[in-house]
Amino acid sequence: MTPMTQTAGRARDAGATQSSPVRERILAAANEYFYAEGIRAISADRLIAAAGVSKVTFYRHFPSKDDLVVAYLEGRAAVERHALEQLRAQAGHAGATLLAIARAIADMSCSPGFRGCPFINAAAEFADPAHPARKAIATHRAWFATFLKDLLGEMGIHDRDAVADQLIILRDGAMVTGYLGPDPAALTDRLIKAGRAVLNAARANTAGDVSP
Known part of the structure; x- marks a missing residue:
């Protein structure tokens, strides 16, 4: 959900115990083509050609296309988690972190080459x-839900x-x-307002809780 999740070739296989330049080249090709055109639309042969490897080499690193799909998704997840943790460290407190996330979402979603959340896109195919x-x-x-709940906990919100x-x-x-069209400024404004409405309602509910 951050700007770097759309950057081709940056995903890394978070679950791999060992990497190599060849494996990274295959993953970079998968990252680019799976995101741009869809997972099922891209054959193993096309990725083999794009990565410049032999079939034997490809299947040595990824015994099946499903193995590569999982590595692609885990790589995207690793990049996104790192970005969110960086935003949190830079923001300094929970409210500023949520605001930074909203702005990043809006900027990314209206940027050239964006074609939706890679995880939602993949879920639609499987x-x-x-x-x-x-x-x-x-x-x-x-x-991600746990990450948000940690931030909400810092804000004292009960029903996290x-x-x-x-x-x-x-x-x-x-x-x-x-993805469907609004400009970044309009989307940022609307997303921040909607998020504040959710948080304000949550704060009101928290304030209305009666402790035993």
Whole structure:
């Protein structure tokens, strides 16, 4: 959901215990083509040609296309997590972090070459929730929910599960909306206002809680 998730060739296989220039070259090709054209639309042969490797070399690193898809998604997740942690470190407190995330989402969603959230796009291509790709997506979205809940906890908000879900819904909707056309300034303004409405309602509910 941050600007760098759209940059071709930057994803890394977070689950790999060992990397190599050849493996990285295959992943870079997958990162570019899977995101730009869709996972199912890109054959292994096309990636082999793009990466400039032999079939034997390709399948030595990725025994199946599913293995490569999972590595692609885990690489995207690793880049996004690093970006979010950086935003948090730079912002200094929870409210500023959420504001920075909203601005990053809007900027990215309206930028050239953006074609939606890579995780939502991938989920749409794999209907079976038991598929390894869907499991990788679920793992990353669970991490993001926990990240948001940590920020909400710093803000003293009680119903963190529900509020985090609401913020994720705003995030997902903003990415679709940005892809379909609004300018970054308009999307940023609307997303920030919607996020503040969610947080203000959560603060009001928290203030109204009666402790035993």
